[in-house]
Amino acid sequence: MSPNGRQLLSGDNAIALAALHAGVALGTGYPGTPSTEILESFSEIGGKAQWSPNEKVALEVGIGVAFGGARSLVTMKHVGLNVAADPLFTAAYTGVSGGLVIVSADDPGMASSQNEQDNRRYAVAAGVPMLEPSDSQEAYDFTLAAFEISERWKMPVILRVTTRVCHSYTVVRRGEPNGTARPPDFVRDIRGRVMIPANARPAHKRLRQKLADIQDGGDTAKFNRLVPGGKELGIITSGISFMHAREAAPDASVLKLGFTHPLPMRQIAEFVKSVERCVVVEEGDPYLVDAIRAAGIIVEGKPEMYRFGELDVSRVRRILDRNLSPEAMKPPGKPPQLCDACQYRLVFTALRERNCIVAGDIGCYTLGVLPPFEAIDSCVCMGASLGVGLGLRHVLPPEQARRVVSVIGDSTFVHSGISGLVEMVYNPPPDGHVLIILDNATTAMTGHQEHPGTGRKLDHEPTNKLVLEDLARSLGIKSVHVIEPRAGTGDFEKLLDDCLASHELCVIIARRPCILIVKRLRGLEQAEQERKECSCPPN
Amino acid sequence: MSAQLTNVVVAGIGGQGVLTASDILADVAMRAGFDVKKSEIKGMSQRGGSVSSEVRFGEAVFSPMVSPGEADFLLVLEPTQVEPNLYILKPGGRLITPDAVDAGKLANRKSLNVALLGALSAHLPLPEAQWLEALREAFPPDFSEHNRQAFLTGRASQARSERVECL
Numbered sequence: 001m002s003p004n005g006r007q008l009l010s011g012d013n014a015i016a017l018a019a020l021h022a023g024v025a026l027g028t029g030y031p032g033t034p035s036t037e038i039l040e041s042f043s044e045i046g047g048k049a050q051w052s053p054n055e056k057v058a059l060e061v062g063i064g065v066a067f068g069g070a071r072s073l074v075t076m077k078h079v080g081l082n083v084a085a086d087p088l089f090t091a092a093y094t095g096v097s098g099g100l101v102i103v104s105a106d107d108p109g110m111a112s113s114q115n116e117q118d119n120r121r122y123a124v125a126a127g128v129p130m131l132e133p134s135d136s137q138e139a140y141d142f143t144l145a146a147f148e149i150s151e152r153w154k155m156p157v158i159l160r161v162t163t164r165v166c167h168s169y170t171v172v173r174r175g176e177p178n179g180t181a182r183p184p185d186f187v188r189d190i191r192g193r194v195m196i197p198a199n200a201r202p203a204h205k206r207l208r209q210k211l212a213d214i215q216d217g218g219d220t221a222k223f224n225r226l227v228p229g230g231k232e233l234g235i236i237t238s239g240i241s242f243m244h245a246r247e248a249a250p251d252a253s254v255l256k257l258g259f260t261h262p263l264p265m266r267q268i269a270e271f272v273k274s275v276e277r278c279v280v281v282e283e284g285d286p287y288l289v290d291a292i293r294a295a296g297i298i299v300e301g302k303p304e305m306y307r308f309g310e311l312d313v314s315r316v317r318r319i320l321d322r323n324l325s326p327e328a329m330k331p332p333g334k335p336p337q338l339c340d341a342c343q344y345r346l347v348f349t350a351l352r353e354r355n356c357i358v359a360g361d362i363g364c365y366t367l368g369v370l371p372p373f374e375a376i377d378s379c380v381c382m383g384a385s386l387g388v389g390l391g392l393r394h395v396l397p398p399e400q401a402r403r404v405v406s407v408i409g410d411s412t413f414v415h416s417g418i419s420g421l422v423e424m425v426y427n428p429p430p431d432g433h434v435l436i437i438l439d440n441a442t443t444a445m446t447g448h449q450e451h452p453g454t455g456r457k458l459d460h461e462p463t464n465k466l467v468l469e470d471l472a473r474s475l476g477i478k479s480v481h482v483i484e485p486r487a488g489t490g491d492f493e494k495l496l497d498d499c500l501a502s503h504e505l506c507v508i509i510a511r512r513p514c515i516l517i518v519k520r521l522r523g524l525e526q527a528e529q530e531r532k533e534c535s536c537p538p539n
Numbered sequence: 540m541s542a543q544l545t546n547v548v549v550a551g552i553g554g555q556g557v558l559t560a561s562d563i564l565a566d567v568a569m570r571a572g573f574d575v576k577k578s579e580i581k582g583m584s585q586r587g588g589s590v591s592s593e594v595r596f597g598e599a600v601f602s603p604m605v606s607p608g609e610a611d612f613l614l615v616l617e618p619t620q621v622e623p624n625l626y627i628l629k630p631g632g633r634l635i636t637p638d639a640v641d642a643g644k645l646a647n648r649k650s651l652n653v654a655l656l657g658a659l660s661a662h663l664p665l666p667e668a669q670w671l672e673a674l675r676e677a678f679p680p681d682f683s684e685h686n687r688q689a690f691l692t693g694r695a696s697q698a699r700s701e702r703v704e705c706l
Contacts, residue, residue, distance in 0.1 A: 008565055008575060008577070135576075135603075165577060167579055168577065168578040169577040169578075170575070171569065240602075243602040243603065246602075247601040310604075312602065312606050328626070329609070331624075331625075331626060333589025334588055334589045334619070335588055336551055336587060337588070382567060449679070
C-alpha cells in the first residue's frame with residue numbers, strides 16, 4: 001500500500017477487504033473463475049472462509065449464518081448461481097436477520113466458462129436487490145453498502161460483478177472497519193422462516209412490498225451517479241460498461257446505475273427527457289434496455305451483434321455510431337492444454353483408441369477435447385457427465401451404448417456428481433456403465449483449491465476426508481477400482497477394457513496428485529507429520 | 540483523453556512472468572502518483588495458454604482495457620506471441636521483444652521479464668529509483684540482485700537518443 005492510503009487492488013481483493021471491514025462472520029462458496037480469489041483473499045487477511053461442496057450448500061450455510069443474526073458472504077461464478085438458485089428464490093421470501101450478500105461473478109466473453117449467461121436476470125426472477133460495481137473502489141464501497149441494505153430491508157442482496165471488475169486492478173482508498181457489533185442470536189420466527197404454503201403466501205406479498213418500497217424510496221439514488229455532459233447524447237450504463245462509455249464518449253451525459261434492481265425508473269425517465277438521444281450501453285443481455293422500454297421510456301439499445309462477448313472502448317464507440325459492419329477478429333492465441341506431464345493424458349489416449357463415447361465434465365480434463373486427444377464428446381455443466389452418460393447408455397443401440405464412459409474430476413464429482421452416481425445405482429442401464437473419476441487431489445483448473453475429498457480446508461488445514469471409493473461402495477457399486485495411471489504399464493488400459501466388457505456398474509478412480517501441487521502437498525504432509533509428533537503425550 | 544494515457548500490453552505464455560511484469564509496472568506508475576488500471580484474463584491461461592496483461596496509467600483512467608490498435612507499447616516475452624498480439628499496437632507504437640536484450644548477459648534466464656521491463660522503462664516517464672524500489676519489493680531477497688541487474692541491462696539496451704528523461 002502506498003503511504004497516502006492508495007492501494008492497487010483487484011475487484012476480488014476489494015470485495016474481500018470490504019467483507020473483513022463489514023465484520024463478516026463466515027464466507028462460503030465454491031471455486032469458480034472469476035470469483036475464486038474473493039474467499040482466498042478473505043481468508044488470507046484474517047476472515048473466516050470455507051469452501052462448500054457446491055454453491056447450493058454454500059448459500060444454505062450462508063442463509064443459516066444470516067438467520068443467526070451474523071453477516072455472511074457467499075461467492076460463486078455466474079453458473080454457480082444456477083446451482084444455488086433453489087435456496088436463493090426462497091431466501092428472498094424468508095428474508096434474513098444478519099446481512100447476506102451473494103457475489104455473482106459473471107463471465108461475459110467466456111474467458112473461462114461454458115456460457116455467458118447474464119445473472120442480472122436472477123435478481124429480477126428471485127426478487128432481490130442488486131448492486132453492480134464498475135471498479136475496485138466501488139467493489140469495496142458497494143460490498144460494505146450491500147450488507148447495510150441487506151440488514152435494513154432484511155433480505156439477501158446480490159453483488160453482481162464481471163470478469164473485468166474481478167480481475168482488473170484499480171486504485172482503492174480503503175475505509176475503516178465498520179462491522180456489526182450485534183452478537184449472533186437465534187430468534188424464533190416460525191411464520192417468517194418456515195416456508196409452508198400458508199406462510200409463503202404472505203411472505204411473497206411482503207417481498208413484493210419491500211421491492212416497491214426500495215424502488216420508491218431514496219435508498220438507491222446514492223448508488224446511481226449522474227455525469228453531466230452535453231445534451232446531444234445521453235448514455236445509461238452500469239458496471240464496467242460505464243468505464244468504456246466514459247472513454248468512448250467523454251462529452252456525453254451519463255447516468256451510471258450502481259443499483260440495478262429494482263431500477264430507479266423516475267430518475268431514468270428524467271435523464272432521458274434531459275437529452276436529445278439516449279443510448280443504453282450494457283454488456284450481455286438487453287437487461288436495462290428492456291426494463292426501461294417496458295416502463296414506457298423510449299431509449300436506444302445496442303445492436304444484437306454486441307450482445308456477444310465483452311464490450312471495450314472501441315465496441316462502445318461502434319454502438320454509439322450504430323456501426324453494424326463486421327468486427328475485425330482478434331488473432332487466436334495459444335490455447336491452453338493438458339500439462340505435458342499430466343498423468344491423465346494417457347487416460348484420454350486410451351479412451352480415444354477405444355473409440356469411446358465420452359460424457360465429459362467441467363475442469364482441466366475438459367482439455368481432453370483438444371488435439372491430440374479429441375476424446376470428449378460432451379461438456380454441459382458441473383456433474384453432467386454422469387447423467388448424460390447414463391442417458392446415452394439407456395437409449396443407444398447396444399454396440400454404441402457399451403462404449404459410453406463418463407469422465408469427471410474429483411472436485412466436480414463431490415460438487416454434483418454424487419447425485420448422478422446415485423442415479424446410476426438406482427436406474428442402471430442394461431449393459432452397466434463405466435465412470436472414471438480423475439482424482440488429482442485438488443480443484444486444479446481454478447488454481448488448486450481444496451475440497452471435501454482432499455481432507456483439507458480452504459486454508460489447507462486438515463479436516464475430515466471424504467473417501468471416494470468408500471462412498472461408491474456404500475452406494476452399492478461392487479466394481480470399484482483405485483488405480484494410479486502410469487504410462488507404459490498398460491495397467492489402466494487393461495482395467496478400462498475389463499470394466500467395459502463386464503457390463504456392470506463400474507467406478508474407476510484414477511488417482512495421482514496434480515503435478516502442479518506435488519511440492520505443496522509434500523510440504524503440507526510434512527507439517528502435519530511434525531505436528532503429530534509434537535502432540536504425542538509426554539512420557 | 541487517451542492522448543494523456545500510456546497504454547502498455549505485456550504478452551507471453553503461462554509461466555513466463557507476464558503478470559509479475561505488469562504488476563511491477565502498475566506498482567511503479569502508482570508510486571509515481573498516476574491513476575492506474577491493470578487488466579488481465581486468468582483462468583485457462585494457467586495451462587500454458589496465451590497470457591496478456593494490460594496496464595494503463597495517466598491522470599485519470601476509465602476503462603481498464605486497451606482497445607485494438609491503441610497500445611503505445613507491446614512487450615512480448617515469447618517470440619511466437621508477437622504475431623497474435625500485434626493487432627493491439629497502435630500505428631507507430633513500440634514493440635519490445637526478447638531480441639531487445641542479450642540473453643547471454645542475464646545471470647538468470649528467468650529474469651527475462653524484468654530485463655524487458657528495463658527496456659520498456661527507458662521510454663516511460665517513471666523515475667528509475669521507483670522502478671528499483673518496486674523491483675526490490677516484488678521478489679524475495681535471494682532474487683533481488685539478479686533482477687536488479689536484469690532490469691539495468693534491459694534499460695541500458697535502449698539507445699540513449701530514444702530515451703525519455705524522467706521527472
